[in-house]
Amino acid sequence: MIEAWLVAVAQTLLYVAGAPLLAGWVKRLKCHMQNRAAPSLFQPYRDIAKLLRKHTVLAENASWLFRTAPYVIFGATLLAAAVVPLVALQLPTAAIADAIVLAGFLALARFFIALAGLDVGTAFGGMGSSREMMIGALAEPALLMTVFTVSMSASTTNLSEAMGFTLTSGLVLRPSFVFAMLGLMLVAVAETGRVPVDNPATHLELTMVHEAMILEYTGRHLALIEWASAIKLMLYMTLIANLFLPWGIAIELAPRELAGGLVAIAAKLALLGMVLVVWEISLAKMRVFRVPPYLGSAFLLSLLGMLTNVVLETGG
Amino acid sequence: MSPIDLAYVALAGALASALVSLGAERWPLLLRAGSFALLGVSGIAALAGGVAALFAAAPSTSALPLGLPWLPWHLRLDPLSGFFLAVVGLVVFAVSLYGPGYMRGYVHARNRQSLVALGLFTGLFILGMYLVIMAGDAFLFMVAWELMSVASYFLVAHQHQHAANRRAAFLYLLMAHVAGIAILLAFGVLAGFGGGYTFENMRAAELGATWSSIAFALAFFGFGMKAGMVPVHAWLPEAHPVAPSHISALMSGVMLKVALYGLIRFVYDLIGDVHWEWGVAMLLIGSASALLGVLYAMVRNNLKRLLAYSSIENVGIILSALGLSIIFVGTGHPVLGVLGLIAALYHILGHALFKGLLFLGAGAIAHSSHEYDLNNMGGLIRRMPQTALFMLIGCMAIAGLPPLTGFVSEWLTFQVALQAPRLESGVLRALIPVTAATLALAAALAAATFVKVFGIAFLGQARTRQARHAREVDIGMRAAMALLALGCVLFGVLQNVVINAIDVVPQMLIGQGLPTATAGSFLWFTPISPKVASYSAPLVFVAIFGIAGLTWLFVHTRRTTTRRGYPWECGYGQVNARMQYTATAFSQPIQRIFAPVWDLREDIDEKRHPSQPQIVASIRHQVQAFDKSWSRLYEPIGHLVLAGARRIGLIQTGSIHTYLAYSFFTLLFLLWVVT
Numbered sequence: 001m002i003e004a005w006l007v008a009v010a011q012t013l014l015y016v017a018g019a020p021l022l023a024g025w026v027k028r029l030k031c032h033m034q035n036r037a038a039p040s041l042f043q044p045y046r047d048i049a050k051l052l053r054k055h056t057v058l059a060e061n062a063s064w065l066f067r068t069a070p071y072v073i074f075g076a077t078l079l080a081a082a083v084v085p086l087v088a089l090q091l092p093t094a095a096i097a098d099a100i101v102l103a104g105f106l107a108l109a110r111f112f113i114a115l116a117g118l119d120v121g122t123a124f125g126g127m128g129s130s131r132e133m134m135i136g137a138l139a140e141p142a143l144l145m146t147v148f149t150v151s152m153s154a155s156t157t158n159l160s161e162a163m164g165f166t167l168t169s170g171l172v173l174r175p176s177f178v179f180a181m182l183g184l185m186l187v188a189v190a191e192t193g194r195v196p197v198d199n200p201a202t203h204l205e206l207t208m209v210h211e212a213m214i215l216e217y218t219g220r221h222l223a224l225i226e227w228a229s230a231i232k233l234m235l236y237m238t239l240i241a242n243l244f245l246p247w248g249i250a251i252e253l254a255p256r257e258l259a260g261g262l263v264a265i266a267a268k269l270a271l272l273g274m275v276l277v278v279w280e281i282s283l284a285k286m287r288v289f290r291v292p293p294y295l296g297s298a299f300l301l302s303l304l305g306m307l308t309n310v311v312l313e314t315g316g
Numbered sequence: 317m318s319p320i321d322l323a324y325v326a327l328a329g330a331l332a333s334a335l336v337s338l339g340a341e342r343w344p345l346l347l348r349a350g351s352f353a354l355l356g357v358s359g360i361a362a363l364a365g366g367v368a369a370l371f372a373a374a375p376s377t378s379a380l381p382l383g384l385p386w387l388p389w390h391l392r393l394d395p396l397s398g399f400f401l402a403v404v405g406l407v408v409f410a411v412s413l414y415g416p417g418y419m420r421g422y423v424h425a426r427n428r429q430s431l432v433a434l435g436l437f438t439g440l441f442i443l444g445m446y447l448v449i450m451a452g453d454a455f456l457f458m459v460a461w462e463l464m465s466v467a468s469y470f471l472v473a474h475q476h477q478h479a480a481n482r483r484a485a486f487l488y489l490l491m492a493h494v495a496g497i498a499i500l501l502a503f504g505v506l507a508g509f510g511g512g513y514t515f516e517n518m519r520a521a522e523l524g525a526t527w528s529s530i531a532f533a534l535a536f537f538g539f540g541m542k543a544g545m546v547p548v549h550a551w552l553p554e555a556h557p558v559a560p561s562h563i564s565a566l567m568s569g570v571m572l573k574v575a576l577y578g579l580i581r582f583v584y585d586l587i588g589d590v591h592w593e594w595g596v597a598m599l600l601i602g603s604a605s606a607l608l609g610v611l612y613a614m615v616r617n618n619l620k621r622l623l624a625y626s627s628i629e630n631v632g633i634i635l636s637a638l639g640l641s642i643i644f645v646g647t648g649h650p651v652l653g654v655l656g657l658i659a660a661l662y663h664i665l666g667h668a669l670f671k672g673l674l675f676l677g678a679g680a681i682a683h684s685s686h687e688y689d690l691n692n693m694g695g696l697i698r699r700m701p702q703t704a705l706f707m708l709i710g711c712m713a714i715a716g717l718p719p720l721t722g723f724v725s726e727w728l729t730f731q732v733a734l735q736a737p738r739l740e741s742g743v744l745r746a747l748i749p750v751t752a753a754t755l756a757l758a759a760a761l762a763a764a765t766f767v768k769v770f771g772i773a774f775l776g777q778a779r780t781r782q783a784r785h786a787r788e789v790d791i792g793m794r795a796a797m798a799l800l801a802l803g804c805v806l807f808g809v810l811q812n813v814v815i816n817a818i819d820v821v822p823q824m825l826i827g828q829g830l831p832t833a834t835a836g837s838f839l840w841f842t843p844i845s846p847k848v849a850s851y852s853a854p855l856v857f858v859a860i861f862g863i864a865g866l867t868w869l870f871v872h873t874r875r876t877t878t879r880r881g882y883p884w885e886c887g888y889g890q891v892n893a894r895m896q897y898t899a900t901a902f903s904q905p906i907q908r909i910f911a912p913v914w915d916l917r918e919d920i921d922e923k924r925h926p927s928q929p930q931i932v933a934s935i936r937h938q939v940q941a942f943d944k945s946w947s948r949l950y951e952p953i954g955h956l957v958l959a960g961a962r963r964i965g966l967i968q969t970g971s972i973h974t975y976l977a978y979s980f981f982t983l984l985f986l987l988w989v990v991t
Contacts, residue, residue, distance in 0.1 A: 061695070104723055104727075118772070121896045123897065126897020139760075148733075224871065
């Protein structure tokens with residue numbers, strides 16, 4: 001039991017340590033694809049280290065909420081990550097919270113980041129918060145719909161159990177899972193603020209969403225928020241990879257199995273990073289009011305997945 | 317003391333509080349000190365009696381020598397009544413702490429309204445709610461129901477100098493009576509078959525499927541109307557906000573629950589034999605209420621009105637959970653039915669706490685800044701830091717964020733909905749997850765709504781002078797909010813304690829409890845089985861604080877300083893309060909996406925520069941979102957009633973001869989009938 005908890009803690013720390021690397025990988029790949037000079041793979045680590053060393057400047061009227069929010073955001077995001085099995089199944093953290101609670105953690109982080117955006121009282125902050133809550137309000141049901149689809153097949157909302165279900169049922173093509181996976185990918189793009197919904201690299205006033213909310217953050221606060229977004233990206237990619245293609249993940253806590261799981265997830269994340277980059281460079285950023293139809297289609301895909309599950313797979 | 321004795325203390329306290337207020341006009345202190353102290357005693361007694369009834373071995377009963385000669389008033393306290401009595405008692409106690417400070421504004425108001433009326437009807441209103449919950453026969457139930465409705469009518473009409481308030485109060489009274497008639501008829505059906513007005517008789521009634529469905533439809537309409545379900549909700553957001561805030565807290569937080577109590581009592585206990593089709597109706601109406609309620613709430617800028625609309629959303633969530641419960645009980649899955657019922661009860665408890673808290677918070681803002689409109693607030697977190705903290709907890713709880721109380725019930729509802737594959741019917745299997753997704757959308761929109769509430773009211777810069785000079789409220793008001801906020805946290809974290817306590821209610825109603833739910837320990841909650849789903853709120857609570865704390869320690873050991881500077885203002889100079897997003901602006905994207913839901917009226921008034929027409933000198937944008945149920949449901953019905961009245965009015969000539977002729981012919985007709 002203690003062993004399992006230790007592995008769970010180690011896995012959570014792996015999220016903390018690995019997330020900037022994944023962000024660096026995506027950034028580097030994107031630069032290569034666009035024929036630009038690419039930063040080092042470890043640039044995100046240097047950025048975070050630099051921000052942590054810097055002095056913090058707060059807006060003169062920033063309240064206690066503004067200063068607390070980064071910690072809550074980081075804590076909630078990390079807790080959400082702890083729930084998603086990365087290298088091994090059957091960990092106790094997956095039992096603390098299931099897929100629905102995972103959505104709840106992400107909602108908690110979003111709630112605080114939106115409030116932080118409103119705290120100083122600038123136009124940008126409000127704009128970012130308002131748009132973020134709009135995107136969030138539409139993305140969350142789509143996410144839950146995906147979760148419902150998967151958990152109705154696997155008859156569990158426990159992520160570890162659901163991944164185990166996919167693993168044991170072998171390589172069968174489930175139409176419902178295909179739809180759910182597509183839906184989840186669209187949601188993931190929106191939730192992690194990637195092109196075409198938001199652009200993490202922009203500071204153009206009228207288009208930013210995430211960046212607008214955190215415009216007033218500096219120093220260690222900014223470092224925590226950037227780190228949390230990197231973890232969130234890794235969390236979503238892991239969710240897609242391990243929920244639908246869990247092969248390679250460790251079932252037992254033997255060192256060899258764990259090493260295998262680590263290699264497998266690294267390969268899967270690298271691959272998904274490539275998919276993301278191809279997706280990002282082949283699309284242009286959408287107008288804000290194009291986002292609702294986009295997320296609506298994510299919702300519809302998941303709904304379709306659920307209906308195919310009801311009609312085809314359970315034989316009603 | 318047995319539970320029923322405690323309940324008598326509660327009743328006596330409420331009655332005494334009403335009577336003491338009769339002298340309030342002369343000695344206002346009598347209202348502020350005496351009346352609220354008695355209410356506090358009454359609330360504590362109700363809470364204690366309710367909790368005792370949850371743990372009592374058998375229901376305690378008693379009869380009062382009042383009422384009809386052959387039908388004394390029966391009082392009965394079983395676990396279901398006990399649960400609701402405890403919920404009411406808790407909120408009443410919080411209100412009794414809050415009242416003395418809040419009443420100061422009313423006592424010293426320039427155009428002060430009758431304090432006697434306020435105190436008297438508050439006491440009677442609470443007395444009515446207690447009696448509804450404890451009633452053991454339909455006669456006392458209806459008397460208490462009317463007492464509750466009429467007393468609250470006077471509270472809604474308290475500030476009757478405004479025409480809008482008078483209109484709201486009239487609408488409220490009208491709707492309460494339409495609902496009352498439906499409930500009376502529903503009881504009539506049961507009494508007709510059962511041969512008596514006591515609940516014992518009604519339980520024994522043998523109804524066919526048709527008659528029990530008719531009784532259900534009438535009760536669902538009546539109680540649902542009082543609870544504010546869509547589409548018969550329009551009175552609620554008119555009436556609840558115009559009452560004084562502590563009364564709004566009672567109305568939204570508790571009175572709606574009393575209506576839901578009536579529904580649960582009627583369907584599960586009195587009818588007993590439920591049909592799954594009823595559950596489908598309830599589920600559909602519940603999800604529609606949840607979604608429309610929150611959308612209507614989202615676009616409101618008047619804080620109290622926004623909160624009233626959000627009550628409709630929460631009633632929708634509760635109805636959905638009840639609907640799921642009925643579907644599963646009706647199709648022979650009682651364990652899942654139990655789970656649905658527990659989800660509903662949990663949300664009833666949670667909503668009483670956080671909605672009570674939010675209304676008290678809205679009252680605190682109104683008390684210290686005299687503002688009700690979000691667009692006139694801002695920056696209150698600096699002026700009222702403690703109120704801000706409590707409101708933040710309330711907003712998080714109502715937004716359904718873990719690990720607070722709103723989340724547990726939503727999670728449970730989702731878990732029940734996900735058991736849909738166990739059902740035979742393919743339609744239901746597809747329908748239930750879709751309604752669950754609707755609830756998910758409603759929950760996400762609720763989060764957006766309460767970011768708006770907290771962000772616009774408490775964060776940013778003060779938008780008006782009053783908001784800039786707001787002061788923290790007195791200790792009693794803060795204590796009341798602190799109590800409810802603590803409840804939101806505790807009942808969210810200690811989910812197993814709560815569920816163990818309320819498990820007796822489904823045991824009584826469905827004849828089954830949750831054996832596996834909390835079997836593990838107080839940490840793990842596994843409603844169906846550990847493999848299917850588990851949630852551990854205590855661990856989540858500890859983990860969030862643990863991780864945040866560790867992170868804080870980690871990043872704070874570095875040698876960095878914190879200093880203050882100007883926010884980024886695009887190089888235009890000082891940021892001022894008018895540059896911030898307003899409440900209207902905040903909800904604009906969602907308003908645009910879901911535009912067909914409202915009757916939107918948008919005015920853009922643009923003034924051009926006189927000499928250079930390409931320059932806009934001033935622009936004024938106004939948008940109003942009207943509730944569609946007015947234009948689609950209420951106004952047509954109103955027109956129909958008026959047109960009908962006009963037709964009948966044709967026989968009214970105003971001349972005595974005609975009326976005499978009418979009487980003569982009626983008499984003749986009756987004689988003909990008799991012979």
